[in-house]
Amino acid sequence: MNTKFNKILIVVIAAAAILSAASACFALATAGVNVKASVPALAQSLALVINSVDPTTGAFTTATEVNFGTLTFDSVFQIFRASKFFAIDAVVTDNSGAVWTLTHTVSAFQKDATSNIGGNVNVSFVQLLSGVETLLDKKSFTNSNNKAISKTLLGNGSLRIYYGVATGLGDDDEVTPITVLASAGSYLGTITLTLTP
């Protein structure tokens, strides 16, 4: 059985070798072949990833919301600190060639009409290209309203937006830490990301 099987195998291999050689000969004799491909148009779309970032290790963890939780009081510097900051990655898919715009608008970040921490949160707009970050702009949460980022500005990169409670170190000029002057309670705001062509 084995001998018969080996013979069949040899015949099959020989046939394959002859056919390969033959196809190579045909290729040499052929003048040219048209190559055609069409790339379909994709509808303009947006995908987001929300990450919480550990300020000590820099580790990213996927999150479902931008929630700083209860802030902790640093008695040495007399400021309130957050245990994490956040990064939102926004990736726009569009092969139409149109110059789309992502517009970042915000509401007040407040407890009530008189207690607002919009000036105590940094917002950094970053171009992310091949894993390399380039800072495009840095503002306070309040002043980040109506910030527009166009496709032209991002080039082949995507947009990453960081949100971090001020620490007193590396903050934007417009941003100050939260001090004991901030009244206790729950602070809530809204970020709106708008994609238009």
Place this chain on the structure above:
Amino acid sequence: MSSNKPRMRSLSYHIKRIVMLSFFLACAFTHNCWAINLPYLDKAKIRLFIAPDSQEYGEIVLKNPSPEPRTMRLYLEDWYYTPGGDGSKTFVAAGTTSRSCASWISFSPAEFTIPANGQQRVSYTLKLPQNAALEGGYYAVLFFESAVGQVVQQEEGAGLNLVIRVGALFYVEVKGTIKRTAAIENFTLRKESSPSRLFVEADVRNSGNVDITAGGTFHIIDEKGMVYARSEFNTVQTFPGDSGKLSGSWNTGEHPIANGTYDIVLTIDLGKALTEAGLGRGPVVTKEARIEIGDNGEILKIGVLK
């Protein structure tokens, strides 16, 4: 036969490991497995030419690529190009700009939940009022808004709700009243040495009554018509009365232009928006000026743009 059994189990075990490793690597190197894929529109720009006292009907299809259903809220706002002409837009409450058409648009439904991997059709009607004073272009945006990350209210703490919206921009042009014109002003030539480039700039001032998307090219030619430099301008988007800067450059390091007198010809297409929408071609403006270039490529003289 019995000797094959362990080998088969081993192969299956390795295949499983390879599949699991591939899945892990795919997740590690792309964020897509964690991405929130948001609904998108089949058309994000709607350009209509309508006569006064008439109406147009249409439909926008919203598609949900996500395995999760998503609740959407629709509403209208006004918009205009943010000064600068790069296409950035500012959104304001409906009916607050002089060229708003938000009050002419009605749509249905205004709220719905789009099923997982499903789609929703939204019908709209745009009715132009009978008003002899209407002329040129009018604009609005229909937003499709969805809450993505809602923070649960807590006793103490700080959190931010995240809302996403995609917009369908309406451009309405009143038939028979369109003036698609622009003035090309403040023409400059600037030579920079490091890197060695020749910058050509000019302002496009929208002197018409409709939005203009302008772009084009410049050529530097000698008296015999021989082309020494050719490049494209950026695209500039303006509303009536606005200006934007056209900018293009030529690499004089790689392709120097010898000293002499030349003509620079600017060809500006004011109808790029129409071409993009497949609605024809707009007017093209051609301007030229005499320029003189020195021994080291410096600009000695710039004539008036005619």
